[in-house]
Amino acid sequence: MKLFQQMLVAPATLGLLASGANAAELNINGVSDYAASADQVTSVTQFSDVYPTDWAYQALSNLVEQYGCVAGYPNGTFRGNRAMTRYEAAALLNACLDRITEVTDELRRLLEEFETELAILRGRVDGLEARVGELEATQFSTTTKLKAKSVWVMGGTQATGDNYKAESKKSEGQRSAYNAEYGAFSLSYDLRLGLKTSFTGKDLLYTRMRAGNMGDDSVWDGNGVGLNKLDTAAPGGNLVEIDRLYYRFPLGEGFTVQAGPLTRNTEMMGYKATAYAKGGQKVLDFFGGSLGVPGVWNKETGGGFGLMYSNKKNVDKGDAYFTVAANYVADSGEANDSNPNAGGFMTDNSEGNITSQLAYGNKQWGLAAGYRYGQCGAKFRTGTEYASSGKWGTPCTVTNKNGEDVRTNADSHSWSLNAFWRPEDSGWMPSVSAGVGASYLNGNSAWENNTSKREMASWMVGLTWNDVFMEGNALGAAVGQPQFVTEVDNNGGDNLDDSNYAMELWYKFQVTDNISVTPAVYWLSRPYGDDTQNFKGNDKSLGVFGGLIQTTFKF
Incomplete structure (x- = not known):
């Protein structure tokens, strides 16, 4: 042989x-x-x-x-x-x-x-x-994978500017009152444990457990002023809760269905038209998860369902494609309520949201137009203190002159435009992301007689540089005007001044593949908006400065 x-x-x-x-x-x-x-x-x-x-x-x-x-x-x-x-x-x-x-x-x-x-x-x-x-x-499971992230946040905020008192010299000034309650340095955390289960290889049953200690006493969850809210803000009390539970599966060619008792409208858009903080760490919720347009991207979570379509598989790799999406989500506090007078699913009191988006683009650039219809009580996420007061101007009931609670038939209509572009290679040229949106509030005569807000708007521009100084690191900056009231009824509307600017700057150090550290600063020029206290009719300035370090562990 x-x-x-x-x-x-x-x-x-x-x-x-x-x-x-x-x-x-x-x-x-x-x-x-x-x-x-x-x-x-x-x-x-x-x-x-x-x-x-x-x-x-x-x-x-x-x-x-x-x-x-x-x-x-x-x-x-x-x-x-x-x-x-x-x-x-x-x-x-x-x-x-x-x-x-x-x-x-x-x-x-x-x-x-x-x-x-x-x-x-x-x-x-x-x-x-x-x-x-x-x-x-x-092994934990043959069908389920665990993906987790923990973010530690340490830092603090300080109010700066004028300190005029609200009513009399005996009352505490607005700046002093803020610093006395929310001016301390703090250390807190957010922990997310996501369970991804697939039965066919194409479907997804997603369950996410979450815990944290950013509750009613933490500025990072939007206390002090709502615009302090971080994108990574977690529930308080160190209690574990389920904040996502939904099932996603393909339906025919190009269609995807998502439904569940804890699903989020912005996670059923099919396409996210932004490159801001891609490769970095998001800071303020307004610039991060809300894309600068919280009227549409209000991140409503609760019982709901959505349908997404994309022709991505029908175009060559790297080419632009269309995405069309529409969904309905009732607020989590109402969707599971069996009392139709207080809540329910797809009832008059569901605080429901119908959100849709049409997008066109790829990974390098993209455009998207969004629309959201909100029932009375539906949330607008973040904005000035004046804009967010009184259930954002869309209460379901008001008290008439006879002292009776009457229905308002209130609702809201919001639109948004988002766009982004990023270079093919990392360098001195940053990615650019922008968004602009507006909201319009409506109701019957009872609503008109008892509310004042009629229109709101917001916008942002964000820049991100990747691989700055070292591969894996990133630098980002953003500026914009969070949700502010642009029009009220004729009674006193001439004196409206709800303007406010927000700015943030951050740098992410990629320590290892699983650990990163992000120092950041931000400035809110006038977060109280039209609720900023003044002296003898003269508008004054009161801003909030924030500084923090976020350490992120992924595993």
Whole structure:
């Protein structure tokens, strides 16, 4: 036998040895019975299912006619297309070895020559089998993966500017009152544990557990002034809660359905038209999760469902594609309420949101137009203190002149435009993201007689530089006007001044693949808006400065 033929047989022998199988596992008696029951053939033509046109015909012919070590099945077939069992492989190898006795010494010399290498390979295989066995014994689930993130936030805020008193010289000034209650340095955390379960490989059952200590006493959850709210703000009380629970699955070509008791409208848009903080760490919620347009991207979470369509699979890789999405979400406090006078799902008191978006773009650039219809009580996320007071101007009931609570039939209509562009390669040119939006409030005569706000607006521009000073690091800056009232009714509307600017600057250090540290500063020029206290009718300035360090662990 030629040397290369000998080496074809040797690995087969070693493969069975390296597998770690012992005599009990191979069942030698069973192998012998199998080999004895199979009829030995002397010519490949004896197989009824082997033809000269088969790609392995010549190789099979050589094995049968030259070495006589291929046995067929009792019915005269070879069954070349079916998988081979370990018993059949052992029987075949045994038959070949029985007929190649003349190379036993050569095979022995080969084994001795590569004894060290073979021992190393066997050791590696044994180690891999042990590790696989351990993983199989301790694995959490065959269908579920855990993805987690923990963010630690330390820092503080300070109000600066004028300190005029509200009513009399005995009352505390607005600046002093803020600093006395929210001016301390603090350390807090947010922990998110996401369970991703797939039953078909294309669907997703998502469950997220969340805990934190950013509650009613923390500025990072929007206390002091609502615009302090961070994108990573967590619930307070160190209590674990479920804040996401939904199921997503494909429907036909290009369509995706998402539904659940805890789903979010902005996570059913199908496309996020922003590059701000991509590769970095978001800071203020207004610039991060709300994209500068909280009227539409209000991040409403509760019971709901949505439908998304994209033609991404029908275009060449990297080309722009369309995305169309629409969803309905009732507030989580109302969607599970069985009292139709206080809540319910798709009732007049659901605080429901119908949100839709049309987008076109790819990973390098994109455009999106959004719209949201909000029932009475539906939230607008973040804005000036004046804009966010009184349920944002859309209460479901008001008290008339007779002292009776009457329905207002209030609702809101919000629109948004978002766009972004980012360079193909990292460098001095940053990615640019922008958004602008407006909201319009409506209601019946009872609502008009008891409310004043009619229109609101917001905008932002954000810049992000990736791989700054070192690969993986990022620098970002943003400026804009969070939700502020632009129009009120005619009674006193001429004196409206709800303007406010927000700015942030951050730099992310990528310490390791799983740990990053992001120092950041931000400035809110006039977060109280039209509620800023003044002296003798003169408008004054009162701003809030924030500084913090966010440490992020991903695992």
